[in-house]
Amino acid sequence: MGILPTTKKIKVNKGDVLLKQGQITKYGYLVETGCLKSYTLDNNGKEHILQFAPENWMISDLDSFTNQIPSVIFIEAIEDSEVAFISKSEFNEISQLEKTELIEIATKFRNNLIATNKRVIGLLSATAEQRYIDFTLLYPTLVQRLPLKLIASYIGVTPEYLSEIRRKLSKK
Amino acid sequence: MGILPTTKKIKVNKGDVLLKQGQITKYGYLVETGCLKSYTLDNNGKEHILQFAPENWMISDLDSFTNQIPSVIFIEAIEDSEVAFISKSEFNEISQLEKTELIEIATKFRNNLIATNKRVIGLLSATAEQRYIDFTLLYPTLVQRLPLKLIASYIGVTPEYLSEIRRKLSKK
DNA sequence: GAATAAAAATAAGATACCTTAAGAAATGAA
DNA sequence: TTCATTTCTTAAGGTATCTTATTTTTATTC
Structure with a gap:
């Protein structure tokens, strides 16, 4: 994917932090392998996950990147990964940009939106159980791949409660 | 606003429904007056508000508009309004599009995103009280203008509970 | 492969928020 | 103004989800 110019490419280890809250980021990250x-x-001090970025996904703090303001999020590797950088200066x-x-970028923003x-809509109108079911339908490969506690954080419940939801669903 | 081509312009009354769940929409709506x-x-049967569109805001079901699939939302006037139509055929x-x-549209999508x-992030990490405070800071004019029950629906609580939140805040 | 750390399961008690219901206040219509 | 309708407030009881703690399972490291 992608004709957007990438500068460098690096390997990161699980647990490595690429962006911290409060920093102004110069990069968007394109994940080639890992997540x-x-x-x-x-x-x-509780963590709330905004996005997962497995292979071929982009991830960034768009507001920090675009407007050069402090980031509200952290970006961290949850697997050993290879990541390409999209630099602010070349993409400024x-x-x-070319037509x-x-x-490409308008379509990306639109689909993401x-x-x-x-x-x-899910967060406003669905129960935690329904949000979990929706997650499994939308991201079946991630359900296999990610630890329960990260999925819990993404759908907005505690790991303990998601564990209970899974048990309840498995009984059906 | 701006340079996207609009076709017709109509007046709608409070309560008029411009798009129903299940319909495939050909239009985006640009609000000139009203909301x-x-x-x-x-x-x-409970209502959950995705967006308010006062003057100069656009509103649509972007997925239905873009991909010509059934809408998941309703669009309805909450004040007497004047609305310009952005037609699918001219915007297809x-x-x-011109550069x-x-x-313009990439910037709109980006800012909306x-x-x-x-x-x-607010829905995942903040209490209802904090989400209400954030709403009042972000949309101070809408707080004056909109009935409590619509704000409650937007931030994801019942009107009864938002009423309680307001009472509690007024005591501080 | 044992030792250690991390993740998941389970359960009891706590709380944020909801449901239902009724009355008060505000809005709109005639 | 008066009546009718909608919105808001208040309160009691209920439920979804959280907190804390303990145990079991799984993953990681030396």
Whole structure:
């Protein structure tokens, strides 16, 4: 995928942090192998996952990247991964992109927005059990691949409660 | 706003429904005066508001509009409003847009995505009280303008509970 | 492959938020 | 103004989900 210019490529180990809350980021990250996550820490130090980025997904703090303001999220490898960097300087002003690049990026933003809107609807209207079922349908490979506690954090429940949900579902 | 081609313009009355769940929409709506909302109905018939669109905001079911699939949301006027239509046929393939239009639309999607990501973070990590406070800071004019029950639906609580939150906050 | 650490399961008690219901206040219609 | 409708408030009881703690299972390291 992707005609967006990438600068360097690096290997990162599970647990490595690529972006910290408060930092201004110059990069978007394109995952080639492995998986990253983005998350916030709330007042109680609890982690809340905004996004998983397995192979061929991009991940960044878009607001920090675009507007050069402090990030509200952390980005961290949850598996050993290979990551390509999309540099702010080469990608800087949206107005300097080629038409094909503009189409690609507008389509990416649009599809991401559609998916994120669905997530908001789920968070507003569905029970935790239904959100978990929806997650398994939408990301069947991630369900196999990710530890329960990360999925719990993504759908907005505690690991203990997701464990209970799974037990309940397995009895059906 | 801006340079996207609009076809017709109509007046709608408070309560008028412009798009129903299940319909495939040909339009995006640009609000010139008044205010619209988009929302879903859950299994229990409860309304959950995805978006408010006051003056100069666009509102649509982007997935239905883009991919010509049944809408998951309703769009309805919550005030008497004047609304311009952005027609699917003139706006059809993203690849047929001018470069300036592409820049405009990519920027719109991006900014909308940034805002929606913030909303997801709030829904995952903040209490109802904090989400209400955040709403008042982000949309101070809407807080004055909208009935409590619509704000409650947007932040994801019942009107009764938001009423309790307001009472508690007013005591501080 | 034992030792250690991390993740998951289970369970009891706590709390944020919901449901239902009724009355008060505000809004709109005639 | 008066009546009717909608919105808001208040309160009691209920439920989904959380917190804390302990045990079991799985993964990691030397």
